[in-house]
Amino acid sequence: MVTPTSIQKLRDSLVLQESMSEAISIVSQSIASREITILQLVENLQPELLHQQAAYRCRAVSTIASILEQLAPDLKEINEKEIDLITEFFCSKLKDHHSILPAALHGLHVLSSTNRLSPGLARSISQAIFQDVHCQSQLQHDRRAIYKTIKNLLALHIRELQILGQDFVFGLIQAADQERDPRNLLILFSIFPVVARYFRLEPFTEEFFEVFSCYFPIDFTPPANDPYGVTKDQLCEGLRQCLASSAHFAEYCMPLLQEKLESDLVSAKVEALKTLELCCLSYHPTQLEKWIDTFWKCIRREVLINVNTEELEHASLDALAALSRAFAANEEFKNPAFTKLLKEILSECQGHLCEPERRLMTPSSYVLLAICSGNAPACALIVSRVIPLLMDQYRIRSQSAPRQFILNCLNKLVQAGLYGFTEIDVAQSGISPLIPTLLELYLEVLKEDDALLCGLSLQGLGHFVGIGLNHQDLEKVNQSLLGLLQQPLTTGHTIEEIGRFFYKCAEQNESWFVEKVLVKLLDMAVSDKANGIFLLLRNLPPLPRIRAQVLSQLLARLEQSELRLEMLKTLAYFAQHDEVQMFHQLHSWALKTLKEGDPPTSLEATCGVLRKLASSLSSEDATQFIDEQIGRYIDQHLASSAWVVPIMEATLGSLDATPVGQNLEKLIKTLEPLTICHPNADVRISACRLVAALINKVPEGHELESILDSLRTKWQDPSADRNKTVCLFVWITKALLMRSYSKLDQSIQELVEFLNDPTHGYLVAEGFKTILGETEECLNFDSHANIRLMYRQRFFQEVVPRLLKLYRESPSCNKSACFAAIANQLAFIPEGVLVAHITTLIPLLIQCLNIEQPDQLIISTITAFMGLMSDNVNAIEEYISSLVPRLLTLAKDGLTMDVRRLALRCLSQLRKAQTVVLLPLRSEVILRLIPCLDDKKRLVRREAAVARQKWAMLGQAGCD
């Protein structure tokens, strides 16, 4: 037989002990293309496979395994008979020299991942592994291969393995016992639950349980820089699944959990409780019943007696809830052990609920709620007992504090009692007979002159909406709420709660709400009889009938000038898609309100609504609007008042269409002079923004270039006021940057040069905020702007090197503008990008922290530092020793209190850095903060006190 060349090459490199990867991939390709078969390969490697030296045999087996791996997991080029033979081959290699074992295991692992093993093979693989390999004497890597093989076999061939029955279980116990490696344990923890569920464990149940229960509770801290990323949580979760995987473990698991609950370690207790929670799902109630009492004692101790961390309290309550859920079925509910527990809990908690001013009231209510959750009969029982009790307690108290506690508790129980019920079956809930009296109580509370109690009452009433209130009841509630709204003393908090209640009502039954409530609300709103109604309207769900009603009522009354602002805001909230008619109506109304001189007070709000409506017009409607309006804007309206510019901006800047050709040319020509020469700043900025919005959408080409050329002469005009040209230039740059204009580079260069202007550089630096920030008026997604992804990062990465170059190479440059330009960008750049530049930027930024710098610059720099620190304090640890003294100086001598406060807050936040880094600075900080404690401003003193206390405690016991 002729040896194929690819195999010959493979043999050569095998003998020469060269790197095999190339030869391996060639051979696997030829097998994949069916030029040779795997059997040919094995036959041709016979001399090596039968070689006297184990090292040669090992290399040969390993090579075959690697080739097989390249073909896995389908192995479609290998026929079944070949798979049989190869499997047999690797199994037999397990009996060979111990050094060959890893290679053979590798091969078996690859084979186990295919679903083409013929019947019987899975069984033989597992038998071979269990018989011929002593798992725990292998290296971690090889043990892992064994476990993964078993996991694969279980996933694909579980029926076959089930035939092996207890032999498999025994083999697995032997292989897995005493495993220590966390990575391997994770695999094992995913195998055990499957085995526990699908195999008969007898007579090895206890042994099997022991194999994993010995790890409970997991105590594991991953090594620093752990490349494998196994966490304690993963292990805990895995082990929990094992312990709870079969009801057969109950007799061993329950004592174990109880023992851990008695431990002094909080983490052990939490783990035990979480495991108990899971076990309650899989164990049978008869197995749980004799332990109920024991577990309740432990949970009671954690929740009602000890004062604990939240984690332990939550875990305790969750476990209790799970325990209660296990006895939810009708026959289980009558279980004497559970009945006894219920009785005990009720009598204890009822006592505490009668003392609402004491601490234990709240935890007792949590205990009751835990029992209620998921156990309907217990919930009905508790609700029917406890709610009347709480109502009585409420009535005999007169102070606000205990009444608040009671209402809070009552609301939670009402919610629990109604959970899962609807209007149809609410009669079956335990709460249904109590509804009339509850309603009476809640309405009574609404009459109290106490905003907090009112709010709680409204929350409670909210639970009934759509479940427990009939139309008559609702009518009654609404009467009182409308009454409340008309009282001048009703607070914002109460109005907010009323709004929430109405929201629920409106969602539940829109037409009823429109008829009975909304009409009255609108009447009250437009007749100005009550405060806060507009706010309330703006918090209603924007459902079609509600919208129609609100819009028609308000649009008709826009003339009423004193409420106009509120009306416009409300219109803006309800204005939605494609309201062409409303858009035109509002647009012509807005134009009518304009006159010479000051702008109408409602202009801004009007523009807001127009913008929203304009942006939602279809592009056909938009084009039509442009064709009709541009001429009128330019010829009629602009002539009578310049305040039409903001309206033009709101409409033309937000439409899903752009003027073209002559229209565009004419428009730009008209706006150009306004951007720089108009005396009013608002008109100028508005004009700049509109021009920018238009430029942003014009396609690249001759038209755009000629517009830009003409604008460039404007902003480069040396005779014009620099302050005004900078503004135009900044907006144009923003428009070009967002669309990734092809000659952007030129603009950026110009920007950097502008920045170097000694008098106006700082203004340009402020412009960086405009360039990167979101603008509400235009150039955003809603206004159909042409925006490329990640334009901010691109700008930052382009600009920063140039700024650094300028700063380093020209000593006479405008340094403070440079600092400011960098600092102003920081807030907009994702942390990930910033971190890459951190080493170059931080020394520069630290120099900004100088009292001589403008306040705004200091504030934005400190804010940037705090932003960096919040996620990535390690990145700046290196610079802390130069940062801290500067912050201390600012904290004491900063000119404005905002600077002083922020410097102090930054000092407090530095506490997140490693104690080792901070300790050398401690005494200096404590000393230099003393004068700040006597700052003349109270707000500064507060920050100083926090900062100084934090630093004073640095490195002391009890503060980590």
Place this chain on the structure above:
Amino acid sequence: MTSKGIENVNPQRFVKQTKREVTIEEKDESVKDPIDEREIFDLLRDISDPEHPMSLEELNVVQITNIEVDDHENSVKVFYTPTIPHCSMATLIGLSIKVCLLRSLPPRFKVEVNISPGSHASEEAVNKQLADKERVSAALENSNLLEVVNQCIVKSLE
């Protein structure tokens, strides 16, 4: 604290005050805000009780009416009320209050921390201890004691 030591499992609790509203004067750079009772109260209210995860305010241990401040005469007096007359934590609470004030008030102030008259069995002894500078600093040398004090204070800084 372990469970065995709890003396008052079910203490009375009180509603917390709302946050101090920032006034126009406080925002005005040119006005000097005097140190007042509420400012001292705000420093102390969130210190937690050594036994419970509740604040001194919630337990009514410190009340704004039991604080006396004289900004000109540089004196601050705080009277605190232990939850029960035999509370063995009284000294510890007093110590936490004192330490917090020493760390966060300008050194010109003379800080006195006392038990509200008639609210504790060994009132005099505790007052004497808290007034004695050397005993206070000696107590803070004890790392176990310092740990508990810091744990009480640390929550008020969040």
